[in-house]
Amino acid sequence: MRRGSLTILLVALVVTAPTVGWLTTGSEAASSQGQRLCRGVPAAMVGTVGRDRLVGTPGRDVIAALSGYDMVSGRGGNDLICGGEGADHLDGGPGDDELRGRGNGVTRGEPITHDGDWLTGGRGDDLLFGGGEQGKDFADCRTVPAAVTADLGLLRVSGPGIGADRVDGDVEVVIGSTYGDRLRGSARRDELWGAAGDDRIAGLSGRDRLYGDLHVGATRHGNDRLRGGAGRDIIDGSLGRDRLWGGAAGDNITGGLGSDRVGSGRGADYVLADVYCCVPREGGDDVIITGPGDDGVDSYWGDDVVRTGPGNDRVDDYGGRDTMRLGAGRDELTATFKSGADISGGPGRDDALVDAVRRGGLTWDLGSGQVTAPVKARLGGFEIVSATDYADRITGTSADEQFYVFAGNDRVRARGGDDYIATYNGSDFLNGGNGTDRGHAGTDADTCTKVERTGGCEHVR
Incomplete structure (x- = not known):
């Protein structure tokens, strides 16, 4: 055997x-x-x-x-x-x-x-035929002693360890060897797995599933390059330092653990960096670039670089000294960052929810974009602001802005513009500045000044 x-x-x-x-x-x-x-x-x-x-x-x-x-x-x-x-x-x-x-x-x-057949040709020039449309059929090259080249469009799987095999169009899944493979899909819906090794995988058209490494828990992995193509693809780099590209249809891209580079292309994409199943808080420094469309980006641990294209994007930043440039559109940012982070909302009316960056309140000047406490970072270009659960100090600009502060004794100075300020728990101080401002105070004793329309303020100046 x-x-x-x-x-x-x-x-x-x-x-x-x-x-x-x-x-x-x-x-x-x-x-x-x-x-x-x-x-x-x-x-x-x-x-x-x-x-x-x-x-x-x-x-x-x-x-x-x-x-x-x-x-x-x-x-x-x-x-x-x-x-x-x-x-x-x-x-x-x-x-x-x-x-x-x-x-x-x-x-x-x-x-x-799976719900079809596993076909392993072995050494020699083989013919591999799937089972029609009754199930998903696999060409499995994991035991091949060298790298393989598979092209489902040309119906070929070849390599020095197996010869030149031919597959029919009913083989939908190719699993590579533990070496650096070259896997290429077809115009149909394909599934390509790189296993270990530095693999190059391209899905072409069709709704493809591309995986750089075989599964979580593998002792070997590679630095892979995965390119989706014209269909709406699922692209997963898994482990290693991978480079991932989406296409025009809107893809689901997961960088996995390691320092990855991700380009999502056109379409409404979802990008997830530095997470793979059950291994938390271990991430690399990723580069994520999305194209036009309403994209979603999850940037986990590591010092990541994120640049989004035009569209209404959603970016979740889960920690790190990240550099982010959001493109034109109404973007939403949820941020937990460290000292040295540099984040810009870009053109359009953008929304930032700053989570607990560290235990302690946030000191933030929207005009200069400087965060000075509890960490030192740059966070600019946002017009809708939600602060932390601690005692925050936020200063606005001359534009029309919205401020939402939560627990803690907060101080908000809106400066100019027609602003809206909402507080919740804590004894807060609200200064609307120039313009026609609206305020909604919380349940505790709040003080409002230069807020033309107020509700719930115990002290009005």
């Missing part, structure tokens, strides 16, 4: 001949199946209607697995292997093999849930 093959439960053992091969049956003996054909050729080894494990000989074998979730290994020789109804794993082994699946079941387990 080849390394990398899967072990399943063995129920009974039938040895047909010492030099032929062997099978483990799931329910019905192979001898009772009668004459079975695989691509019109009589099968020398026939499975059952249950779950079987069939292993061929070092020479040429013709194997018909029939129905059930079967494991078939051809070993050596130029084999012809036919699956059946059920999610089968067909492994040709060395030689020029032809593998044909007909998957229509569900196999669950690490790292992928």
